[in-house]
Amino acid sequence: MSPAFDNDTIAQVASDLRDLRMGAGNPTLEALAHRTGVSKTVLSDAFAGKRLPSERTVTAVVGLFGGDVASFAARRAALEANVRLPEALAAMAAGAPSGDAAAPERARRTVSAVAATWLAVAAAVVGAAVGGWGVHLAAGPAGAAAAAADQSQAPAVSAEARIAVTTGQDPALTDCVSDAAVAAAETRANDTLLEIVWSDACQAGWARITRYDGKAAGNLVSASIFRQTGPEADDRQDTTEPDAQSAYTTLLVRPTPDTRVCAVGEITVDGEHISLGDPMCL
Missing domain, CATH: 2.60.40 (Immunoglobulin-like)
Structure with a gap:
């Protein structure tokens, strides 16, 4: 996980989402579902911290509430990479030859690279969602x-x-x-x-x-x-x-x-x- 999010948790993200919701007048799940296109069940799980919400859910909810979409997207990406870390370490260690002490460190480097990639993707997605409303039509010749x-x-x-x-x-x-x-x-x-x-x-x-x-x-x-x-x-x-x-x-x-x-x-x-x-x- 990025050092900036070392102490972050799914529960903390959920708490911050609830704060944004309260600041927006605590709209009902039904109203939020209609405005974001995200189902009430998925929204309920996100606010309760039952699981890591999808990128689509986070950006839709935070954007609707006027929150910092880029920050939340980056936090979510870092959390996803961190959730996968134990699985990756275990899988790589299990597949390494007996006595290969370097396997856990290789796994950590691999997952760190994955985390960096997710953060880059999150930033790009946010840029497209928030700043990508300059519209144009591109039509190539069809010979x-x-x-x-x-x-x-x-x-x-x-x-x-x-x-x-x-x-x-x-x-x-x-x-x-x-x-x-x-x-x-x-x-x-x-x-x-x-x-x-x-x-x-x-x-x-x-x-x-x-x-x-x-x-x-x-x-x-x-x-x-x-x-x-x-x-x-x-x-x-x-x-x-x-x-x-x-x-x-x-x-x-x-x-x-x-x-x-x-x-x-x-x-x-x-x-x-x-x-x-x-x-x-x-």
Whole structure:
């Protein structure tokens, strides 16, 4: 764990989250779930300190309360690395030859490197979440050669990627978040925001939809991301969340640099399905 967080604990993070909640007027779990898109059960566990909350939960809650998102994200990353330390030490020691006194020290160095990586990723994610709202559209040419390479059954891994990921992975569980940024965004009907979040390192992206109409309770929010040349292909990624303000899809890997990816969204209001318009493409 970083020296700055040597004495930190999951219980202390939970206590600080509760303080932020009280400072915001102690909103109910139901209200928080509607505003963050995080379930009430997950929120309850985070405030109770039952387990280390996910990065998504921490950034959503702290950001909503106006807290120091960067600090909380770094604390969480350091705690996660520290939680894994005993397991890594035991595993490496168990796999070392008898009498190998250097095994525990190698394990400590390995886990320290992991912790440093998590801290760097956390900082990058926070930067994207807090400062990444400068929106632009990037559309590359789609010529005949690109169309020929971009078949309906696209490869699951991009040859251009620096970080190997596959279509269908949760972006929050990959290193794609290290350089992720909002690459395209449009305000749509019923006070909604449709976005494509993109990682150049992974050559992959995901769609995200957020509603600001205050009508998440009892309704659905949906988003999809797909290749423009294969809108109904097997690699299309869809998500639907009930009673949520926001939802994001799993990863879609771009098979070639010239492939355009598109996103669409939909919400329900009192059971009525409302399309959020034509695809937004990148």
